[in-house]
Amino acid sequence: MIAIDRRGLIAGGAAVLASPALQAAAPFAGRQAPAFYRFRLGDFELTALYDGIWDRPLDAKFVRNASLGEVRRALADNFLPIDVLPLPFTALLVNTGARLILIDTGSGGQMSPTAGSLVDNLGAAGVAPEQVDTVLISHFHPDHINGLRTKDDALVFANAEIMVPAPEWRYWMEENSATTVPEFARGVFLNAGRVFRNAGDRVTRFEPGREVAPGIVSIPAYGHTPGHTIYAIASGGHAVLVLADTANHPWLFVRNPHWQPIFDMDGPLSVAFRRKMLDRAATERMLVQGYHFPFPATGYIARRGTGFDFVPVQWQPVP
C-alpha cells in the first residue's frame, strides 16, 4: 500500500523520477501570475497591488518583548520559514470614478530582489503610472516611499500630487539631521531625504484627521513613526480601513498585538493604537487592508484568545 506521509511520498517520487522521461512537455513557465486583486467598494473600484516580498533576517532583536523562540514558534505555527521573515508589500489603488489614488508605493526595487513589481502589476491591471492623480503616503519607511522613484531617482508617477502627513514631513525633513535621529533610524532619514529632495513642489502636506480626497479620510496613527497615518475609504455604504503599518506581519502582530517589532519607533504607543484598531475592526466587522498582510492583503479581523486573527477575503471571480 501507499505510505501517506512525507517520507513515503518523497521516497516514492524519487524512485519514479529515476526513470527516463519519454517525451517533452510544455516548457516550464518560470513566472508568477500578475499579482493584483480587484474589488468594488460601493461606487469605487479598488485594486490591491503586490510589490513582492522582503526576506527580513530574524534575530533576537526583531521583536523587543518576545524571545526569538516565541517568534519562531509563531512563524512555524503558520508554516513560514523561521530564519527569515518573508514580509510582503501590498499597496492599494483607489479609483473613485473621478480620481485615481495610490496609497503607498512599494519598494521601487531598491530593497530586495524579490520586491519591486508594483509598477509591473499596475500595468497588468491596465493602469499606467502617469494616470495616477494622487499618491497618498502613510509614512516615510523605505518600503512605502521608494516606489516614488526609479533606481535612477526619476519620479515614477509623473503627474501625481504626492500627499504626505505633515508630522511625518516635519520629523524626517525639518526637525532632524543625520546626527539627531536615533542611530537605528539614520538609514530611513537619509533615504527620505533622497526620495523627497527636489520633489517639494509635488508634495502637499496635510494634518492627519481630515478628509484628504473624496471618500478618503486620514487618521493619525502615530507611534510606528512620529507621523504614521492610516486611511479609511468609504463609498455607498461600504468602508475599508487601510491599516498601513498598524500591524506588521499578521501571523506575528495581529495574533500577538502586544509584541513590539523593532520597526515601531515608539513601541508602547504603537501597541496601544494597534490594540485599539484591531479591537474596533473586530467589533465592527470592518474590511481592512494591511500593507504587510499576505497578498491580496485584504480581509477581516477576528478575535482569538488574547489576540486576533487576520481572515483573508475569499478570492472573487469578478470585482
Next chain:
Amino acid sequence: MIAIDRRGLIAGGAAVLASPALQAAAPFAGRQAPAFYRFRLGDFELTALYDGIWDRPLDAKFVRNASLGEVRRALADNFLPIDVLPLPFTALLVNTGARLILIDTGSGGQMSPTAGSLVDNLGAAGVAPEQVDTVLISHFHPDHINGLRTKDDALVFANAEIMVPAPEWRYWMEENSATTVPEFARGVFLNAGRVFRNAGDRVTRFEPGREVAPGIVSIPAYGHTPGHTIYAIASGGHAVLVLADTANHPWLFVRNPHWQPIFDMDGPLSVAFRRKMLDRAATERMLVQGYHFPFPATGYIARRGTGFDFVPVQWQPVP
C-alpha cells in the same frame, strides 16, 4: 474628530460623494486579475487554476448533522455570506518536465455564471488546452468533470488521455441506471453519462492505490462518492497532497471535520477518511491542495481545538 466605525465612515463617505466629480479618472477596469498561482515542487512546476465560484444556496439539509444556525455561525465567523455558500473551484496543473497533467477540470461554465474560467486562466498561464497530455479525474461530480466538455459537448483537452478511477466508472457508467442511483444523485448520473459518452476510447480506468503518472500516486478516498480518489505528488524531496473533495469548504469542514455535507454520499465513511487525512497532514506538516479551498487553494493543515484550520500559503513573487 473622525468616527472610526463603519457607521461614521459610511456617513462621511456618503456626504462626500454627494459633491460633484470635478474630473474624469481612468475608467473602471471591471475585470479581475488572471487567477492562477505557480509554485515549484522539487523538479515539477505546479499551477493552481481557478475556475470560479458557485453560490450554493444554504438550507437546513446542506449539512446533515449540524443545524442551519451552526453552519451560518461558522460562515459568519469567517466573514462569508450566510444565505449562500460561495464555493470556489480550483484545479491543479502539474508540469513534470516530461508531461503536462491536469487534475480535475472545473465546471466548464455549465453550473454557474460565476464559474467556468479555468480555460481562460490556463491561457493566461501560457498553456493551451491542446498541450495537456493527461487529465486525472478525482470523481464524477459535475464541478470536477464538466470542464472536459464545452457547452456544445466538444472535448476541451483535445490530445489528452483521460484517466479515471475504475470504481467511479463502474458505479456511474456500468452498475447503475437512472432508476437505481439514489434520487439525489440522479443529476450526477445523467451528467456523467453526457460527459463520458462517446469518449470511451479516450478514457483509461485505473484501480486507485497505484502510481498513475511519474511522481503521482492515486489514493483511494471512497465515501464522498463510491470511487472518490485523491492524489499525492512528489518530486525532489517535496510533496503535495491533492485532497480533491476530502473536505468541502474548509471554514465548514476542516474546522468541523465531523460535519457531513449533503455532497458526501457515504457520510460516516467520508468523515472517517477526512479526519484521518487532516490528522496526517497536520502531523506531517504536508502541503495540501483542496478543490474547494479559497484560491489559490494551497496551504497547510493546523490543529485547532477538536478540528483543524486551513492555513493558506503566502503568495510568492516567483514560482
